[in-house]
Amino acid sequence: MTLEARGIVVDVDGSTRILHGIDVVVPGTGLTALVGPNGSGKSTLLRQLSGVERPTHGTVLLDGADLHALGRRERARRIAVVEQEAASELALTCLEVAMLGRMPHQGLLGATSREDRVVATEALRRAGADAWAERSFASLSGGERQRVRLAAALAQQPRILVLDEPTNHLDVRASLETIALLRTLADDGVTVVAALHDLTLAGWADHVALLADGRLAASGPVAEVLTAERIASVYDVRAHVGPDPLTGRLAVTVALP
């Protein structure tokens, strides 16, 4: 499913403008990375794309139709979200957290079926979190929580997966495993859009949208967007882009000017 933002403007507290009219398309196939410096508006744009928030101006289209014309539950069956930070006061087990993802598929009374349990368990396994299924979510490390919340989103069986910094708190191996999982999901036909800080991880994506100061600086295929000149100007660094000697993927190295 294709997501398209048209003229998205977001103001907060009535005055501060976070996004200044963004037009961007998240293609229906593949993995789209959203990159940009801190404070460039990545998280805010993701919230508009996922429909969790409404923009001040502009519209978000899902396969060409207004996203907000869909019912909330209908939307939640198509789009799942992994937020950047999420704490819970509640002492839920990891399986219970994953089961939350089944909610849009359940009736009003929220009766859980055997299928819900199977899907949630499988989602935990896929996210590499099945070992902690019975453990309390609150007792996990930041990286472990990240995986469990990814599992909850997978349990939602979405057509579109929206993730804000999914590799936060993860060590190098876990980061790679996560991005490889997103790659697999994208190859399986799920539309994946993720905000990423690590530009080399963004090299795993098919498409990249680069934000700077609440405006779209560039978007398109990875090799076209992530050029040394553009990275240098947006991040104010010296940049080198070239194939990684180990993997052959696009790799970005940077230095202070």
Added chain:
Amino acid sequence: MMAARRRRIAIGAIALAVATPLLATLAVVLGAADLSFGDVWATIGAHLGIGQPVLTPIEDGIVWQRRVPRVLTAIAVGAGLAVCGAVMQSVTRNPLADPYLLGLSSGASLGAVCALLLGVAIPLPIAAFGGAALALALTVGLATGIGQVTPTRTVLAGLAVSSMLGAITSLIIFWTVTGDSYREILGWLLGTLAAARWEAVALTWIGLVAIVVPIVLVARRLDAFAFGDRHAASLGIHPGRTRLLLLAATALLTGILVSVSGAIGFVGLIVPHAVRLLTGPGHRALLPLSALAGGIVLLVADTIARTAFEPRELPVGIVTALVGAPAFAAILLRRRVET
């Protein structure tokens, strides 16, 4: 862990459901007048048209006109307060929330005091609900005025509203009440079930069934608030609307309960915490078990209030505060250790 927890929940639910009628009968038996379990049930049976009366008319009056309605009212009020507390803790994501923290009880008391003392010609429960709804509107309005409504802002706004309405209530009482009625109004303000008759039973049980049953049926949707509003929204729930609807329902129930019992504290705060130790955080088990446990807690507290210093009677709110305040402190200490 989940299988073990489910078994624990089932055992807990059965134990509470069995304990309630036993303790209720015991509560009717206890007190001046020499009664037995058999007397109580025979009397209830006789009034329901089964069997013959076994007690003298005076004893019969004590059982049927005083103690049975009082016990039934205590169960309904305790159950309602516990569910109100559990729901508020959930939708405000504040483990210390209850009808008091958001100002609803203060509002309900003010409404009731207006009806009682200023001769405002509306029925007490409606006045109390009006007060609770006013308090809710003020709290939400103030929270909205600060900016986007967040749980923390809602609670802070509730604190401001609660202080203000409490002060107005005190002012009205100080200004208008003299002599004997001072003691009476003070007793009601502290929370008492001494005046509960069959009208109170009807009012509280209708409120309980009409408001708590639907909330319990959709309890699982409250789980969606576990990770905050945005996550709830991504699961297909309208967080603002859901929160407002649930808070309005708790305001209505709080108004009904306060109009009957006065402001009884700590039940709504403590009972859900205790029940969570057994059920875990899932609302599908938490809400019905909180209702059962809350009913028992207030039933026991009221029986203590009624019989401990016979013939003098304590306002039950004093008993719940004496037990609840240390339990509240224990929650705070526990949380400090955990987080």
